[in-house]
Amino acid sequence: MDSLKQMNAAIDYIESHLTEEINIERVAQIAMTSSYHFKRMFSLLAGIALSDYIRRRRLTYAAFALMRGKRVIDVALEYGYHSPDAFARAFAKQHGINPSQVNGAGVSLTSFPKLTFQLIIRGGTEMKYKIEHHDAFTVVGYKKRVKLSIEGEQKEITDFISKMEANYVQLEQISDAEPRGILHINANYEENERGQGELDFYIAVASTRVDKPQFESLHISAHTWAIFSIEGDWDLIKASWENIYTEWLPTSGYVLAEAPELLISKDKVTEIWLSVIEA
Template sequence: MDMMKGMNKALDYIEVNLDSHIDLKEVAKRAYCSEYHFKRLFSFLSGITLSEYIRRRRLAIAALELRNRQVKVIDIAIKYGYRSPDAFSRAFQNFHGVNPTLARNPEQNLKASPKLSFQLTIQGGTQMKYRIVEKGPFKVVGVKYVVEMVNEILSPTYEDMIAGISDYKMKELESLSNKEPHGLVHVSVNYTEDMEGKATFDQYIGAVTTIEDTNGYSTLDIPPLLWAIFEVDGDWTQVEDHWQRIYSEWLPSFSYELAEGPEILASKDHKSEIWISIKK
């Protein structure tokens, strides 16, 4: 519950600083968590990156200020962090569908982007089976993709990533699994995002193994970490629902935050485990 209060305090800070520099370390401080944790939690709960949210809020407010014909476009552009009228016009056109000059028309339709607020909603009825485990280092081998994400749209998509691995390679990777988490694993790591609203991360599809001969596959060395491990029975729909509940219900209710480390989905025999790296 305190985490959600902190998230909303951070949003209040962002709101009053839309026309000035927004210090992301200060944002995270008001949310009582690390900058990494805030960005990941914000992205998962809202469906967009933090930088994209800030960009949309600034462009929405800029559109309102353009109604005042006494204010110059260049002044509004500079006020909301754009270095030139051209850069502001391109961003404005991409978001609202019209240029700033046309937006001065009071009858012109423009996009709204309301201020967000977060609430803790417990869905109830469905228990979450989890355990907290401290594990030493281990190794993931598999196929590596560098993924770009804009507004939660992935490039390449997971479907494309899976389709790019032959059935033979999939079986070969599964056969390498000899250490927990067992089975085929999907590992997301090295998440970053920029102020243009684009996030990137590395995606590995493979297995956890102690075998040295990796047959040319990419290798990811995972350091010692504390893990929250959640058991999931069911298909991909149940996995997605569980993942959402981890971020929206479990994390805000417990005294842990995300560590800057991997997120793992392991699947074997129609059962799955979600591994989230955490810290106190």
């Protein structure tokens, strides 16, 4: 429950600083996690990227200010836009009209509400997990920078997986370290200027063979991991991933540490690895 309070405190901080430059590091400190994982967790829980949420809240308040008679240029500067043109484009994208049209007859505006995170009690979802410490290891394989979709299929990822499936045997031949199996790895999550999430997606194996020039490598430091085991199809894996963030993590007594997220397939069992520290 404490993690939900911390997330809501972080939202309160954002709300009170909408007319200022928001320090995401400070927001993450309030939520007691890293900025990397705060942005990642926020997008999974809220269904919207953090930067996009901030933009929409600012434009909601900007509409209120214009309705009270403030000048467009003053409102643009107040909510972080350095030119009226940039403000007008963003405003029109959310509200469907130009800022100068706000006080026209019959005008409709789009208000984006403040988010509040709550724990909803519903039919329990059983999750098999263990907490383990693992020493540092290196993964070797293929990497692609992908753009994420908030809803629906992650097409860039699924297309990359389909493209690389023929190379799995080659990867398995250089797998000589733990954890065993084909690893799908999310690393270096960021949000671009349009508020869209991006990350480095790896298809790799744990290996000491970092001398292979045709492969990318990624060093993963020693961490304590929450490891969830799933036996089922891809739909169940996706549902389990969501349940970890929305059900397990808020009540577990753990918070996310800054590390890649791992999905490991071996012996018809899929494992999700998330690096954690005690709250």
